[in-house]
Amino acid sequence: xxxxxxxxxxxxxxxxxxxxEVAALLADATDLVGYGPYLERVAGAHHRVHASDNREELxxxxxxxxxxxEGRDVAVVSGGDPGVFAMAxxxxxxxxxxxxxxxxxxxxxxLPGVSAMQAAAARLGAPLGNDFCAISLSxxxxxxxxxxxxxxxxxxxxxxxxxxxxxxxxxxxxxGAALDIVRxxxxxxxxxxxxxxxxxxxxxxxxxxxLGEVDPAAANMSTLVIVGAASTRVLERRSGRRHLYTPRxxxxxxxx
Amino acid sequence: xxxxxxxxxxxxxxxxxxxxEVAALLADATDLVGYGPYLERVAGAHHRVHASDNREELxxxxxxxxxxxEGRDVAVVSGGDPGVFAMAxxxxxxxxxxxxxxxxxxxxxxLPGVSAMQAAAARLGAPLGNDFCAISLSxxxxxxxxxxxxxxxxxxxxxxxxxxxxxxxxxxxxxGAALDIVRxxxxxxxxxxxxxxxxxxxxxxxxxxxLGEVDPAAANMSTLVIVGAASTRVLERRSGRRHLYTPRxxxxxxxx
Numbered sequence: 020x021x022x023x024x025x026x027x028x029x030x031x032x033x034x035x036x037x038x039x040e041v042a043a044l045l046a047d048a049t050d051l052v053g054y055g056p057y058l059e060r061v062a063g064a065h066h067r068v069h070a071s072d073n074r075e076e077l078x079x080x081x082x083x084x085x086x087x088x089e090g091r092d093v094a095v096v097s098g099g100d101p102g103v104f105a106m107a108x109x110x111x112x113x114x115x116x117x118x119x120x121x122x123x124x125x126x127x128x129x130l131p132g133v134s135a136m137q138a139a140a141a142r143l144g145a146p147l148g149n150d151f152c153a154i155s156l157s158x159x160x161x162x163x164x165x166x167x168x169x170x171x172x173x174x175x176x177x178x179x180x181x182x183x184x185x186x187x188x189x190x191x192x193x194x195g196a197a198l199d200i201v202r203x204x205x206x207x208x209x210x211x212x213x214x215x216x217x218x219x220x221x222x223x224x225x226x227x228x229x230l231g232e233v234d235p236a237a238a239n240m241s242t243l244v245i246v247g248a249a250s251t252r253v254l255e256r257r258s259g260r261r262h263l264y265t266p267r268x269x270x271x272x273x274x275x
Numbered sequence: 276x277x278x279x280x281x282x283x284x285x286x287x288x289x290x291x292x293x294x295x296e297v298a299a300l301l302a303d304a305t306d307l308v309g310y311g312p313y314l315e316r317v318a319g320a321h322h323r324v325h326a327s328d329n330r331e332e333l334x335x336x337x338x339x340x341x342x343x344x345e346g347r348d349v350a351v352v353s354g355g356d357p358g359v360f361a362m363a364x365x366x367x368x369x370x371x372x373x374x375x376x377x378x379x380x381x382x383x384x385x386l387p388g389v390s391a392m393q394a395a396a397a398r399l400g401a402p403l404g405n406d407f408c409a410i411s412l413s414x415x416x417x418x419x420x421x422x423x424x425x426x427x428x429x430x431x432x433x434x435x436x437x438x439x440x441x442x443x444x445x446x447x448x449x450x451g452a453a454l455d456i457v458r459x460x461x462x463x464x465x466x467x468x469x470x471x472x473x474x475x476x477x478x479x480x481x482x483x484x485x486l487g488e489v490d491p492a493a494a495n496m497s498t499l500v501i502v503g504a505a506s507t508r509v510l511e512r513r514s515g516r517r518h519l520y521t522p523r524x525x526x527x528x529x530x531x
Binding site: 100123175257262 | 286290291292293294295296299332356357358359360361363364365366367368370371376379382383385386387388389390393394396397398400401402403404405406407408409410411416417418420421424425428429431432433434508510512513514516518520521522523524525527
């Protein structure tokens with residue numbers, strides 16, 4: 020038997036951010052594997068649904084590969100973009116670590132999606148409109164010393180930054196510590212946004228603050244954090260609407 | 276009169292990457308503004324189409340805002356994600372630089388899309404599966420000294436990197452120079468991909484190479500460059516298919 024496994028991203032929230040490519044793949048798939056809340060958003064009557072906890076990515080990937088090896092058409096469902104701090108890397112880790120031959124018959128593909136930082140950025144304006152970086156603040160899989168080093172160098176580079184996995188019950192201090200590192204380099208007026216549950220209706224909250232005033236405790240597991248570059252600014256419209264954006268240009272003096 | 280201007284991203288290529296949100300907006304829009312080839316992909320019979328050159332972003336934004344101020348429903352069409360090295364920032368620059376009151380009646384929104392780096396990454400596997408950055412190598416709007424500094428610090432941070440605007444007729448040396456900067460820090464086996472015309476059928480080319488061997492002259496204006504982190508690796512399947520991915524984990528020793 021040979022089947023296929025496709026890792027798909029269903030965006031950060033509603034169906035309006037699911038690409039036609041992903042929608043077509045999901046219509047064909049026999050089995051859906053992933054974190055329960057993501058599966059609930061896309062499961063149809065014809066699917067076998069295999070929900071699991073939001074951790075356990077490797078075990079979930081192995082289960083998906085096993086079903087594909089039995090000839091099923093398996094979709095591994097990620098929120099956002101599966102290639103950005105999501106399931107695609109976990110599937111390849113599982114494949115690389117497998118005993119020889121175990122999943123040779125399984126064809127693996129990845130389909131891109133809209134990631135949380137893009138949805139948050141669009142709501143705000145264009146805070147990632149110049150050079151930027153994306154960093155996961157979870158030290159479950161990499162040492163905090165590396166995260167510290169990356170955040171520090173990113174601040175020195177004056178990147179706008181998107182922080183994924185900023186906080187959880189088991190990791191309560193990492194976001195505050197990361198912001199402290201940025202403060203070693205960038206000024207207190209640097210813009211910081213806690214973008215929570217973007218796209219999820221009334222739960223959506225965009226909290227625009229500064230490095231000097233931001234309260235990390237206002238973030239939760241549904242929060243994507245954007246830290247502006249030095250040039251990131253607020254544009255206030257006559258209507259009262261505020262947009263946040265980073266200009267495409269940088270004056271020569273700012274590069275020193 | 277008051278109209279609206281919406282900046283939308285139509286992905287890096289075909290309709291399979293256009294979100295339903297953007298498709299619905301385009302169906303309602305009266306006027307499309309943007310680079311000709313992007314407009315050709317989405318223009319319908321009911322649209323007034325205002326194509327322009329791929330430079331001149333500020334003039335294009337002003338034209339779009341003028342039409343919206345006349346009560347039109349204007350879509351500014353970007354390839355990829357409008358918030359990633361595309362038209363969203365240019366629209367806010369135009370707004371901020373306008374004489375007071377000129378476009379006060381225009382409501383501006385941004386809708387996210389799939390950016391070129393995400394489509395390229397998905398085709399390859401998951402090279403952006405851990406921390407990464409995105410840098411435009413165009414020095415039209417920022418000094419090369421800043422680009423040099425950012426590339427250098429990103430290499431020191433061991434980010435995977437996506438280079439946008441790597442090369443053009445007027446900017447022939449920047450990609451080679453950027454790769455030289457990465458070579459000051461990362462080893463010659465570091466993976467480098469020239470991903471050209473991803474999603475455009477037979478024109479698509481994924482050239483997987485290394486820092487030691489890559490030929491910058493093989494890139495063109497349709498190329499997105501991905502430079503791996505130290506841990507980015509190739510996974511070769513029994514079928515002959517090769518996947519490129521960056522594991523989510525990093526061993527403690529690698530953070531030194």
